[in-house]
Amino acid sequence: MQVKDLDQFLGSHFIYTYANGWEYEFYVKNENTVDYRIHSGMVGGRWVRDQKADIVKLTDGVFKVTWTEPTGTDVALDFMPNEKRLHGVIFFPKWVHEHPEITVRYQNDFIPLMEESREKYETYPKYVVPEFADITFMKNEGINNEKVISEAPYPSLAEDIRTGKKSFS
Template sequence: MTNNKIFKELEDFLGTHFIYTYDNGWEYEWYAKNDHTVDYRIHGGMVAGRWVTDQEANIVKLTDGVFKITWTEPTGTDVALDFMPNESKLHGVIFFPKWVHEHPEITVCYQNEHIDLMEKSRLQYETYPKYVVPEFATITYIGNAGQNNNEVISEAPYQGMTDDIRDGKYFDKDYKKIKK
């Protein structure tokens, strides 16, 4: 289900579902749900198993085919991603608060159901110094899910999920989740 379209305008980017692996080996899945909201699952790295829906974000076109997305999570983590889908690349910078770096297990959940815990932890533990992770990544999957498709990120990550998605075993031709 890899999409071979050429990205130019923001409208080309919105509704796109990506899987990418940072050069440090961390694997992420990310969906441009609409012009102000993103969903994502984390499959590798220090917060593997974390997933989030309806995260408010700033999404802009920098130049033809290059898009910047930024947001702050309830954990206090700041994220800045620069997508270059025509080159199957992105650059991300994640600014983890000290508490997330020291207690990542607290955040490994479906965040939407644990906002109070994220906010409590943010106040209970130290924020600084931030743990900054700047990394390039290779995009290994691009799918055209359409905007506001709540089936794209709708369950916790599991071992082999990203392979199932890349192999066409997770979504049908209409980008609906295949029931297992």
């Protein structure tokens, strides 16, 4: 099914691989909230629920999601689900590039640690990562489905979702 309007985009669950090899999983939970898991890359193992974000339709079938995190990382994602593609730009503070392990956890349980770290360590120069990604899984799981992103990433999880071994309805 083609995705044209914002109401069809909300509830979308994606797995995608950036051109640099980093694999991410993303759930558009509702009109201003996203959940995600990072399967591989510089901060592979990190996962986050209930991140507030700005989510808009740019034109038919093209959606922009932007937010700023407790770590000080800023993110801008342009989803083109009908092309199974997206473009992401991640603006990492210097400290996340130098100490990624501090952020590799279930962030929701460690918000004070993120806020302390962003004060303690350096922000600039930022490490900017602009990449296209190929979408390898896409399903609308409905709005506010708390089952979608509800456990830490593990090695077979992305493939288990793609093959249907793991599902969330």
